[in-house]
Amino acid sequence: MGQTEQDVERAAELVLQSQRIVVFTGAGVSTESGIPDFRSPGGIWTKFQPEDFTIQKYLSCPETRMKIWTLGREFKFQQALPNAAHMAIVEIEKMGKLLAVITQNIDNLHQRAGNSHKLVIELHGNVQEVICMSCQAQWRWEDVERRALAGEEDPHCTHCGGILKPNAIFFGEPLPEDAFMEAEEKSGRCDLFIVIGSSLAVYPAAGIPTHARYCGAKVVIINLRHTDQDHLAELVIRGRAGDVMFRIIKIVEKRMACS
Ligand code: NAD
Numbered sequence: 538m539g540q541t542e543q544d545v546e547r548a549a550e551l552v553l554q555s556q557r558i559v560v561f562t563g564a565g566v567s568t569e570s571g572i573p574d575f576r577s578p579g580g581i582w583t584k585f586q587p588e589d590f591t592i593q594k595y596l597s598c599p600e601t602r603m604k605i606w607t608l609g610r611e612f613k614f615q616q617a618l619p620n621a622a623h624m625a626i627v628e629i630e631k632m633g634k635l636l637a638v639i640t641q642n643i644d645n646l647h648q649r650a651g652n653s654h655k656l657v658i659e660l661h662g663n664v665q666e667v668i669c670m671s672c673q674a675q676w677r678w679e680d681v682e683r684r685a686l687a688g689e690e691d692p693h694c695t696h697c698g699g700i701l702k703p704n705a706i707f708f709g710e711p712l713p714e715d716a717f718m719e720a721e722e723k724s725g726r727c728d729l730f731i732v733i734g735s736s737l738a739v740y741p742a743a744g745i746p747t748h749a750r751y752c753g754a755k756v757v758i759i760n761l762r763h764t765d766q767d768h769l770a771e772l773v774i775r776g777r778a779g780d781v782m783f784r785i786i787k788i789v790e791k792r793m794a795c796s
Pocket of ligand 1: 575641642643734736778779
């Protein structure tokens with residue numbers, strides 16, 4: 538048996554032994570759906586400047602806002618479909634073992650895969666929605682994108698003239714307090730914490746696995762590459778999220794069917 542196979546077996550054992558699982562996902566869970574992450578080769582940082590995602594630059598610079606609306610299609614949020622990793626997390630929910638999915642993603646793919654909305658904690662918002670910074674009116678991303686692509690310069694709120702912003706957290710903005718508190722509470726009482734496709738480099742979200750570990754959970758990290766927090770983990774699996782999660786869940790389902 539190769540190393541990854543042994544690791545997948547071990548992860549399946551941990552899922553079988555656990556009753557309260559938290560899955561923590563980053564951009565890497567969605568790359569197999571065609572949405573680029575930030576830091577991998579060909580990722581978003583090769584097309585955008587990190588400053589474009591600071592709240593200060595977004596609010597002060599009409600060109601940055603136009604860049605987000607007109608180049609937003611680079612993210613492929615609209616066309617993307619859930620992949621095998623998202624579907625595997627839905628299976629964990631069906632087994633009655635899922636306490637929460639804590640996601641740094643803004644792509645809505647956990648909900649589209651079939652996870653209950655109440656179990657998905659979005660730390661960085663959701664890009665499907667657009668909000669007026671003045672009157673809080675809500676819009677759909679595609680409606681604002683359509684206006685920008687039709688040639689309207691820097692589309693503003695048609696009710697009050699305020700600046701429109703995707704309902705995602707930009708650098709320099711605080712995380713939604715309720716979501717962060719719920720994430721901490723669930724991480725503090727899970728028995729298994731599975732990190733899928735996160736560099737664990739963006740704080741404060743990246744502090745949550747440490748919290749889970751110190752509250753007693755076993756931590757499993759699935760990533761193509763090294764992460765800053767591999768030392769925390771009981772088990773680190775190097776591999777593609779969809780492939781690894783699919784294999785873990787197949788073993789778990791087989792063992793559950795036999796018992
Ligand atoms: P990141 O870009 O910093 O890291 C992604 C990680 O996933 C990397 O460690 C990479 O090695 C790994 N990875 C990539 N493809 C993988 C695969 N197929 N299987 C396993 N691992 C894989 O992203 P992050 O840690 O999530 O944090 C940065 C921020 O990026 C978050 O705030 C999030 O809001 C934002 N973001 C979200 C999306 C999305 O919603 N899909 C996309 C890009 C960025």
